[in-house]
Amino acid sequence: MRKIKSILVIFLLIHLVLMPAYIFGGDNFTLVIHGGSGNIPRETITEQEMIEYESVLALALKHGEQMLKSGADALDVVVEVVKILEDSSLFNAGKGSVFNIDGRNELDASIMCGKTGNAGAVAGVTTIKNPIEAARKVMEKSPHVMMIGKGAELFAFEQGVTIVDPSYFFDQKRWNQYREVLRKSQGSIDNEDQNEKMGTVGAVALDKNGNMAAATSTGGMVAKKYGRVGDSPIIGAGTYAENGVCAVSATGHGEFFIRNVVAYDIAAQVKYAGKTIEEAAGNIIKGKLADLKANGGVIVLDKDGNVAMVFNTTAMFRGYINHKGESQVKIFED
Secondary structure, eight states: OOHHHHHHHHHHHHHHHHHHHHHTTOOEEEEEEEEEEOOOOOOGGGGGHHHHHOOOOHHHHHHHHHHHHOOHHHHHHHHHHHHHHHTTTTTSSSOOOOOOOOOOOOOOEEEEETTTOOEEEEEEESSBBBBBHHHHHHHHHHSSSEEEEHHHHHHHHHOOOOOOGGGGGGHHHHHHHHHHHHHHTTTTOOOOOOSBBBBEEEEEEEOOTTTTEEEEEEEOSSTOOOTTTOTTTTTTTTTTEEETTTEEEEEEEHHHHHHHHHHHHHHHHHHOOOHHHHHHHHHHIIHHHHHTTTTTEEEETTTTOEEEESSSSSSSEEEETTTSSOOEEEEEEE
C-alpha cells in the first residue's frame, strides 16, 4: 500500500510540475499582426504594391517567429515586430505617418503585458523614431501608464530611446494625400475619408510560457485636429492583453473604438460570457460598430493560440504564424 501511495505522490508531483505545459501547450506559440484596414477598391492597389505590403508583413512575421521559437517573451516580440512596421513607410505608423491639420506628424502607441496587467502608452509625439519603444519605457520605467507630447519625448530621450528630427517621418505620398484632403474639404476637416486606408499597425503574441502581449502604433487620422488622440494608445480601446483570456490590437475610426471600449469588450465577452474570440470580435466589429457605421477591424489571439482577424471594411492588412508552421498574409477578404 505504501508503495502505491508513493507512486501516486510521485505521479501527482510530476503532473503539477508539467501542468503549465498542459495548460499552455508547451512549445505552443502564435503571432498575429495587422497593418490597418479601410474601404480600399482592389483595383487601386497595383500588383507591385501588393507584393511590397505582403513582403513587409511576411518579414515581420518571420522575425517574430524566430524570436518565439528561441523562447523570447511575448512582450519583446510585439515590440520588435511593431518596430519593423513602424520603420516601413507603407503603413501609417512611425516613418510614413499621416499629417495632422497643421501638416505635422503626431504619433501614438501603446503596449500591454498579459502576465502582469501592466501597460504603457505615448500620444502626440513628434520626434520619437519608434513610439512603441517609448510606450514600453513608460510601462517599465515610470509609475505612469500614459505620457503625451513634449513630456513623453523628454522621458523617451532620458531613457535612451532614439530621437529623430520630425522630417524623418515625411513621406511624399502621405503629403500628397494630406494636400488632397485639404483641397476637397476646403480646410474644414470633421472626419477621415472612410475610403482611405487606416494604416495603424499592431501585434499580439502568445509565447511558449503562455504569456500574452499586445502592441499598437499609429499616426492617427489624416488632417486630424491639433492634439487629437485616437484609440491606439488607449488601453482597453485599441489595445488589451490578459493571460488566460486573449490579446487584442485594433485599427479603425478611433473615436468609436474609444466610446465602445472595443478591445476590453472583446476580452470581457471571452472571459465572462464564454464567447470564442471569433464570436466576441464579430459581435463588436460586424455588429455594434457596423450598426454605428464605424469602420475598422481587430486582431485577436486567445490562450490556446486561436486567431481571429475580423474587420467590416473591404480590406485589412493582416497575417499570422504559429508553432505548427502555419502562416498566412492577406489584404482582402478572399
